[in-house]
Amino acid sequence: MKSIIALAIIGCVIVATAGLGIFGVRKVKMDPTQFIVGGRSLGAIFLWLLMAGEVYTSFTFLGAAGWAYSKGAPAFYIICYLTVACILSFFYLPPIWRTAHRHSLLTSADYFAVKYQSPLLGALVALVGVVFLVPYITLQLTGIQILLQIAGYGTIDSVLAAGLAFGLIVGFVLVSGLRGAAWASLMKDALVLGAVLFAGIVLPIQFFGSPKGVIDQVLKVQPNWMTLAGGTNNFGTVWFVSTVLLTGFGGFMWPHSIAAVYAAKSEEAVRRNAIILPFYQIMLLLVYFAGFTALLIKPGLKGSEVDQSFMLVVQEHYAPWVLGLVGAAGCLAALVPAAAQILAAASLLSRNLSGFGLPAEKQEQRTAATRLWIVLLSILAFGLWVFARTTLVGLLLIAYSGITQIFPGLMLSLRKRPPHPWSVAIGILVGLALLIVFAATGTSVVLGLNFGLVALIANTVVLFAMDMVLNQVAARRLIKNCANAGM
Amino acid sequence: MAHKLLSPVLYPQNRNQSYFMEDLDEKPEEDKSSLASFCIAAIPFLALTIGPPFANRLEPRIFGLPFLLAYLVFWVLATPLFMLIASWLRRPR
Numbered sequence: 001m002k003s004i005i006a007l008a009i010i011g012c013v014i015v016a017t018a019g020l021g022i023f024g025v026r027k028v029k030m031d032p033t034q035f036i037v038g039g040r041s042l043g044a045i046f047l048w049l050l051m052a053g054e055v056y057t058s059f060t061f062l063g064a065a066g067w068a069y070s071k072g073a074p075a076f077y078i079i080c081y082l083t084v085a086c087i088l089s090f091f092y093l094p095p096i097w098r099t100a101h102r103h104s105l106l107t108s109a110d111y112f113a114v115k116y117q118s119p120l121l122g123a124l125v126a127l128v129g130v131v132f133l134v135p136y137i138t139l140q141l142t143g144i145q146i147l148l149q150i151a152g153y154g155t156i157d158s159v160l161a162a163g164l165a166f167g168l169i170v171g172f173v174l175v176s177g178l179r180g181a182a183w184a185s186l187m188k189d190a191l192v193l194g195a196v197l198f199a200g201i202v203l204p205i206q207f208f209g210s211p212k213g214v215i216d217q218v219l220k221v222q223p224n225w226m227t228l229a230g231g232t233n234n235f236g237t238v239w240f241v242s243t244v245l246l247t248g249f250g251g252f253m254w255p256h257s258i259a260a261v262y263a264a265k266s267e268e269a270v271r272r273n274a275i276i277l278p279f280y281q282i283m284l285l286l287v288y289f290a291g292f293t294a295l296l297i298k299p300g301l302k303g304s305e306v307d308q309s310f311m312l313v314v315q316e317h318y319a320p321w322v323l324g325l326v327g328a329a330g331c332l333a334a335l336v337p338a339a340a341q342i343l344a345a346a347s348l349l350s351r352n353l354s355g356f357g358l359p360a361e362k363q364e365q366r367t368a369a370t371r372l373w374i375v376l377l378s379i380l381a382f383g384l385w386v387f388a389r390t391t392l393v394g395l396l397l398i399a400y401s402g403i404t405q406i407f408p409g410l411m412l413s414l415r416k417r418p419p420h421p422w423s424v425a426i427g428i429l430v431g432l433a434l435l436i437v438f439a440a441t442g443t444s445v446v447l448g449l450n451f452g453l454v455a456l457i458a459n460t461v462v463l464f465a466m467d468m469v470l471n472q473v474a475a476r477r478l479i480k481n482c483a484n485a486g487m
Numbered sequence: 488m489a490h491k492l493l494s495p496v497l498y499p500q501n502r503n504q505s506y507f508m509e510d511l512d513e514k515p516e517e518d519k520s521s522l523a524s525f526c527i528a529a530i531p532f533l534a535l536t537i538g539p540p541f542a543n544r545l546e547p548r549i550f551g552l553p554f555l556l557a558y559l560v561f562w563v564l565a566t567p568l569f570m571l572i573a574s575w576l577r578r579p580r
Contacts, residue, residue, distance in 0.1 A: 076559055080535045083563045087532045090570055091525070212551025219545070219553075226553035228543050237540035244536050275570040281563045288556075 085251020200286020401452025
């Protein structure tokens with residue numbers, strides 16, 4: 001009975017959200033621009049909803065609470081890095097938006113293809129995007145599964161249930177595209193705000209009198225929980241700084257984030273969004289409180305269970321309808337980003353990795369091709385998730401660092417004379433190779449630094465070196481050709 | 488057939504059929520970010536990247552928050568203000 005109430009609430013909310021999205025786009029004719037970047041028509045408010053909807057996934061919440069539960073102060077990096085990403089994006093996203101607007105770009109790889117005049121580099125960026133998006137999509141599936149398992153009180157087949165929810169959202173994105181995701185974000189943000197206020201304020205007050213009480217209690221049990229270990233210790237201060245830098249650089253490198261930028265109506269909207277997005281971070285403070293509360297009430301969870309910590313507290317101590325609402329918020333926080341991610345990955349596949357030379361007048365086919373890729377990709381992601389989950393974990397460990405490898409190329413494209421496209425490509429490949437080596441040997445911290453930052457530095461150094469070499473080669477060839485021509 | 492489909496990849500200079508045809512030679516619109524706006528934005532950036540190790544303390548507690556967390560929350564909330572000032576300092580069109 002309890003499980004029926006909780007699951008019914010979650011089901012209703014997901015269906016209502018999909019309905020809202022489809023209702024929101026009922027009059028829109030889906031050409032590729034409408035479908036993939038919402039017709040470049042989102043103002044600052046909708047852009048904010050969409051960006052917040054995409055960036056704050058179920059794992060921002062479950063994971064932030066889980067880190068507060070299992071690690072303490074290192075969890076605070078999450079509150080920093082998105083703010084750092086916003087500060088940087090204030091400067092680099094408006095020029096990208098301008099290029100996208102002028103050249104009618106739809107994907108992040110398009111940007112590289114046009115700026116560097118190299119579709120091959122575009123294809124590489126698209127490939128990197130797809131390879132790291134797929135595990136990220138399956139991560140959302142895991143999030144949904146955890147939530148449904150807890151909301152079902154262990155009575156249902158949660159893999160099947162997660163599959164149903166995922167199927168519904170794929171159908172939703174097939175119909176409504178990016179605009180639908182923006183509408184769904186409206187619902188998601190409202191529910192998540194409610195759930196976070198509950199978990200971060202009501203929970204601590206009920207058990208410990210106030211959020212301050214929770215912190216006092218935690219410090220009694222774990223005196224070091226609210227400060228970082230010094231120097232180059234694991235998860236110490238050096239790790240903290242390097243992680244904030246790496247993830248700050250990578251904050252908007254995801255294909256779906258860049259698609260959201262393209263969806264903006266004006267560069268002013270992009271800039272305004274960069275100014276107001278940090279306010280959303282304060283929710284994370286409440287999520288930390290929830291994690292700390294769970295640590296005190298339900299200590300001793302291990303491994304991946306820490307991510308479920310505060311949901312388990314809600315399950316144990318509250319009525320099914322409360323669990324249903326909190327779970328629904330969590331499910332939407334997984335499904336809305338998943339929708340945007342599938343759309344972005346499918347558009348990379350249909351635009352940058354296949355169908356070259358499709359003339360502009362066959363735009364209808366583009367939407368159809370993107371839809372087809374959405375279906376194929378969803379089946380692939382779900383299949384991988386069900387049958388090959390352990391191998392995906394390895395990819396996930398390097399997903400964020402991996403996608404950040406396109407950052408140097410993106411920044412240098414803003415210079416008056418961008419580097420040679422091959423140097424960017426080789427830099428990316430070197431960065432990825434290093435990441436794979438680190439991941440294979442189980443290293444996540446090198447000299448106290450986050451391994452992703454080490455790879456990013458190597459990437460940048462190689463990029464500059466290769467650019468010099470390639471320029472030299474080009475100059476030599478020019479001189480030789482001139483000499484041969486008798487000049 | 489395959490060769491034709493792959494031609495934009497193999498010969499990027501043949502940009503005569505797809506979205507690459509727009510010319511890139513026209514001057515990019517001048518970016519209006521000024522040095523002053525960079526400097527203002529650098530303040531919260533540095534405070535949140537290299538600042539935390541120097542704020543890595545428990546005391547003094549602020550509104551019950553440990554000092555490190557209070558420091559981070561303060562800078563997250565202050566960032567929009569700094570960015571607003573940075574946007575005012577951009578060169579007018």
